[in-house]
Amino acid sequence: MRSLRERISSRQPQRQRIGLRRALRHWWLFVRIGWRSRAIYRADILLWALGIVVINLADLALLGVLLRTFTSLGGWSIWEIVYLYCAFLAALGLQQLFTWRFIFIQDYVQEGTLDPLLLRPSPTLLQIAGSELAYKDLAHIGLGLAGIAVAATRIGLPWTPSRLAWLVVLLTSGAVVLGGITLSLCSLAFWTVRSRVFLSGTEELQELFQHFPAHIFGNWFLRLTSTVLPFAFVNYYPTLILLGRADQAPSPLLAYATPLMALVVAGVALGIWRLGLRRYQSTGS
Amino acid sequence: MSLIDVQDLTKTFKVRQHSAGTGTGAVLRRLLRPGWELREAVSHVSFTLDEGEIVGYLGPNGAGKSTTIKCLCGILVPTSGSVRVAGLDPFRQRVALAGRLGAVFGQKTTLWWDVPVAETYQLLREIYEVPQPRYQETLALLTETLGLGEFLHLPVRQLSLGQRVRADLGAAFLHRPRLLLLDEPTIGLDVAVKARLRQFVKQMRDLTGVTVLLTTHDLRDIELLCDRLIIIDHGRLLFEGSIEETIARYAPDSTILVELAAPVNGPLSVPGAREVARDDPDGLKLRIRFRRAELPVTEVTAYLMRHYPVRDFRLQEPQVEDILRQLYQQRTSVP
Amino acid sequence: MSAAVRPAPDGPASAQAAWRSALHHLALLRAFSRQGLQVRLAYRSEFWMHLLNTIVKMAAIATVWRVLYHQSPGAFPIGRRQMVTYAILAALSSEVLTWWEGPHFYLGMRIRLGTLVGDLLRPISLPYQLFAIRLGESLALLATITAPALLIGGLVFGLAPPAGGYLAGGAAFAASLCLSFVVLHCLNFLAGTVVILTTSMEGVATAWHGVMTILSGWLVPLWFYPGWLRAVADALPFRTVFFTPLSIYVGFTHGSGVAWALAEQLGWTAVLMVAVAGAWRGVRRRLVIQGG
Numbered sequence: 001m002r003s004l005r006e007r008i009s010s011r012q013p014q015r016q017r018i019g020l021r022r023a024l025r026h027w028w029l030f031v032r033i034g035w036r037s038r039a040i041y042r043a044d045i046l047l048w049a050l051g052i053v054v055i056n057l058a059d060l061a062l063l064g065v066l067l068r069t070f071t072s073l074g075g076w077s078i079w080e081i082v083y084l085y086c087a088f089l090a091a092l093g094l095q096q097l098f099t100w101r102f103i104f105i106q107d108y109v110q111e112g113t114l115d116p117l118l119l120r121p122s123p124t125l126l127q128i129a130g131s132e133l134a135y136k137d138l139a140h141i142g143l144g145l146a147g148i149a150v151a152a153t154r155i156g157l158p159w160t161p162s163r164l165a166w167l168v169v170l171l172t173s174g175a176v177v178l179g180g181i182t183l184s185l186c187s188l189a190f191w192t193v194r195s196r197v198f199l200s201g202t203e204e205l206q207e208l209f210q211h212f213p214a215h216i217f218g219n220w221f222l223r224l225t226s227t228v229l230p231f232a233f234v235n236y237y238p239t240l241i242l243l244g245r246a247d248q249a250p251s252p253l254l255a256y257a258t259p260l261m262a263l264v265v266a267g268v269a270l271g272i273w274r275l276g277l278r279r280y281q282s283t284g285s
Numbered sequence: 286m287s288l289i290d291v292q293d294l295t296k297t298f299k300v301r302q303h304s305a306g307t308g309t310g311a312v313l314r315r316l317l318r319p320g321w322e323l324r325e326a327v328s329h330v331s332f333t334l335d336e337g338e339i340v341g342y343l344g345p346n347g348a349g350k351s352t353t354i355k356c357l358c359g360i361l362v363p364t365s366g367s368v369r370v371a372g373l374d375p376f377r378q379r380v381a382l383a384g385r386l387g388a389v390f391g392q393k394t395t396l397w398w399d400v401p402v403a404e405t406y407q408l409l410r411e412i413y414e415v416p417q418p419r420y421q422e423t424l425a426l427l428t429e430t431l432g433l434g435e436f437l438h439l440p441v442r443q444l445s446l447g448q449r450v451r452a453d454l455g456a457a458f459l460h461r462p463r464l465l466l467l468d469e470p471t472i473g474l475d476v477a478v479k480a481r482l483r484q485f486v487k488q489m490r491d492l493t494g495v496t497v498l499l500t501t502h503d504l505r506d507i508e509l510l511c512d513r514l515i516i517i518d519h520g521r522l523l524f525e526g527s528i529e530e531t532i533a534r535y536a537p538d539s540t541i542l543v544e545l546a547a548p549v550n551g552p553l554s555v556p557g558a559r560e561v562a563r564d565d566p567d568g569l570k571l572r573i574r575f576r577r578a579e580l581p582v583t584e585v586t587a588y589l590m591r592h593y594p595v596r597d598f599r600l601q602e603p604q605v606e607d608i609l610r611q612l613y614q615q616r617t618s619v620p
Numbered sequence: 621m622s623a624a625v626r627p628a629p630d631g632p633a634s635a636q637a638a639w640r641s642a643l644h645h646l647a648l649l650r651a652f653s654r655q656g657l658q659v660r661l662a663y664r665s666e667f668w669m670h671l672l673n674t675i676v677k678m679a680a681i682a683t684v685w686r687v688l689y690h691q692s693p694g695a696f697p698i699g700r701r702q703m704v705t706y707a708i709l710a711a712l713s714s715e716v717l718t719w720w721e722g723p724h725f726y727l728g729m730r731i732r733l734g735t736l737v738g739d740l741l742r743p744i745s746l747p748y749q750l751f752a753i754r755l756g757e758s759l760a761l762l763a764t765i766t767a768p769a770l771l772i773g774g775l776v777f778g779l780a781p782p783a784g785g786y787l788a789g790g791a792a793f794a795a796s797l798c799l800s801f802v803v804l805h806c807l808n809f810l811a812g813t814v815v816i817l818t819t820s821m822e823g824v825a826t827a828w829h830g831v832m833t834i835l836s837g838w839l840v841p842l843w844f845y846p847g848w849l850r851a852v853a854d855a856l857p858f859r860t861v862f863f864t865p866l867s868i869y870v871g872f873t874h875g876s877g878v879a880w881a882l883a884e885q886l887g888w889t890a891v892l893m894v895a896v897a898g899a900w901r902g903v904r905r906r907l908v909i910q911g912g
Contacts, residue, residue, distance in 0.1 A: 018380055033404060033408050037397055037400050115355070115360050119383060120412060281359075281376065
């Protein structure tokens with residue numbers, strides 16, 4: 001009869017000591033070979049990027065029509081809304097560019113194509129993410145940054161080095177939060193087989209955050225989306241900070257905690273992923 | 286020390302019960318009370334592999350072969366028992382083991398689809414941290430023995446099945462692993478490619494001392510490659526031994542089918558044969574069964590040619606299925 | 621509209637043939653509707669997520685308009701309850717009257733696979749076939765997604781009754797919606813023929829989204845549009861898909877205006893059906909010459 005300690009330690013795989021530098025190098029190798037694979041599909045990327053621009057310009061145009069009559073929504077002027085919208089675009093683009101492949105975790109699990117990845121001396125998640133970057137999302141990033149720049153000028157926000165630094169930090173944090181939520185939901189594939197559907201269940205919620213300032217939906221909504229489904233940290237709180245409206249948050253501390261929240265969400269997501277992977281290895285598929 | 290040491294390996298899966306029936310009642314029952322049952326895929330299996338051995342791992346489909354192999358790779362964690370590969374615990378030390386392990390899984394390729402094979406090889410070289418001179422050496426060796434030269438520059442997408450399997454085999458060997466796991470590598474291949482693969486495996490073992498564990502349904506693979514056989518069925522170890530031992534013990538008989546130019550009346554006999562029978566009512570076809578260990582084929586055929594008007598004959602060798610069937614029958618007959 | 625029915629010399633034989641063909645078409649409609657329902661119900665988790673998304677979309681748009689009404693009620697030509705109802709009905713109908721599913725995607729997929737030729741061999745014209753399939757799917761959507769979402773929307777936000785009373789107003793709204801369905805189907809089909817010509821699914825789909833978003837008036841009612849844009853929208857059929865029925869319901873279009881709006885819809889329906897028939901004939905000719 002093995003002791004409890006033995007039984008627990010036998011369940012934990014030894015910390016896979018691959019080392020950050022080596023892992024990043026491996027990731028870069030995968031990205032490079034993935035880029036060469038896509039050589040013949042380059043035209044598609046351009047078309048997709050163009051489509052992204054069209055769709056978002058249409059949405060922005062509509063917002064523009066609306067706010068001509070109303071001049072403000074929930075106390076925010078039209079250019080502040082544009083800023084909010086583009087902050088989401090940039091964060092989304094950044095996240096999708098690097099972690100688009102997460103939605104296929106469900107397929108890796110179902111088709112058994114996870115096994116060859118486990119056989120390589122490389123972190124499995126990096127192999128999945130690095131197998132293909134979503135180059136079309138450079139359009140999201142580009143459009144988002146351009147919109148932020150224009151909106152900031154129209155609002156009259158000064159571009160100081162500290163602001164720029166904050167912008168970079170907050171954009172990255174927003175992308176990490178979005179990526180963490182995506183990874184958490186997609187990792188459910190280890191338990192429920194079809195996990196992509198949970199992510200698609202948050203699509204309208206994401207659209208909501210993209211188009212409108214979240215406080216118009218009520219305090220309970222802000223509370224929900226600052227904790228369980230922390231979408232508020234993707235673009236709402238970052239925009240509050242950059243527009244100088246941090247005091248309008250339920251607590252200004254909450255808004256400034258965005259980078260911290262990003263780390264928390266990433267940690268939780270990686271935890272769920274590891275748990276799922278361990279489950280996969282003990283129960284098969 | 287053995288390269289692979291498996292002791293009392295057991296792997297149990299929790300499987301959802303699939304109740305039959307598509308009526309509303311059955312569906313509701315399934316929703317409300319999902320039943321679970323335990324399925325032992327591998328049950329108290331023990332075996333060892335020494336360095337430099339080529340061992341065949343046989344068994345019918347669903348016998349537990351893939352499950353065992355996945356436990357050896359660290360892809361699955363055993364429910365109980367212990368597995369040691371190259372002194373490492375595959376599950377807990379997966380990364381360390383990965384550099385010493387190479388695997389080819391039958392139909393599934395691990396190569397990138399759209400890039401030239403050489404590019405994938407370069408990528409693998411970096412991932413497995415093979416120094417450039419060593420890599421060049423190995424690549425030259427692989428190119429020569431597997432004939433990679435004709436398609437190294439082609440994307441995998443454009444390769445035939447035989448070429449792809451050769452490329453996969455090369456990829457598995459690039460980092461000079463100590464253990465090579467081959468899961469049904471010769472399925473669907475033509476005779477020429479199969480011969481080439483077998484030659485490659487044998488050569489690599491002779492040159493580098495790599496240990497090979499091979500699962501296959503192909504009798505020639507076993508005869509030409511394997512030093513030893515391990516046979517598993519229903520998750521349990523049935524038999525372990527050399528080829529000669531296996532065949533001698535479980536399929537000791539060969540059969541010759543004879544076609545006569547003219548029917549022969551009267552009793553038929555061949556000295557030393559176990560069974561001589563007529564295969565058709567006209568008496569033109571004979572079947573002679575004999576023990577290989579007792580009677581060389583040439584003696585049988587010589588006797589037949591001398592005493593009977595033989596027009597043609599054909600030698601039937603035992604198949605793997607025959608051996609497995611024998612073993613299975615023997616197992617179920619034991620109380 | 622169907623290729624199976626050709627102008628024939630007058631006489632009892634041709635009338636009988638026409639009647640039989642009509643029955644055949646109706647039977648097809650029923651069969652495809654049932655199939656559409658099956659497809660919807662086959663994927664349980666997708667269904668729940670779709671329902672969730674629909675409710676979130678409806679709640680979001682309704683809330684936004686409620687907030688905007690509270691901000692400046694004078695900007696609206698209709699009452700608060702009516703505006704919220706407009707928002708709810710717009711959100712829900714955009715799920716059924718969708719431009720992200722339909723004949724254009726079917727055609728796009730067929731062209732990509734090169735299997736469009738197979739559709740030429742069927743005895744029923746493809747536009748009608750796709751219409752029947754889409755109708756089936758839509759009825760399934762109405763029953764399984766729209767109805768529960770409408771119930772929730774009504775309970776949470778409160779729905780105004782149709783302008784002009786439940787009977788007359790409701791009937792006008794329903795009739796308008798039916799015409800909207802046909803108009804959208806025709807428009808989607810025409811978009812599909814553009815896909816065939818340009819062989820670019822993504823390009824057409826995104827451009828189509830842009831057009832429908834801006835010119836249909838579902839998210840922002842057309843009375844808010846600046847003059848020049850309003851004029852453009854009025855000249856095109858897109859607004860009859862959403863703005864016409866919705867404005868009838870909330871009473872923005874009232875009195876004789878309702879009859880005019882319905883007549884306009886009917887007119888566009890006729891024009892587009894002719895366009896579809898022509899486009900399909902053109903596609904068939906092209907396929908026969910160039911191959912699928």
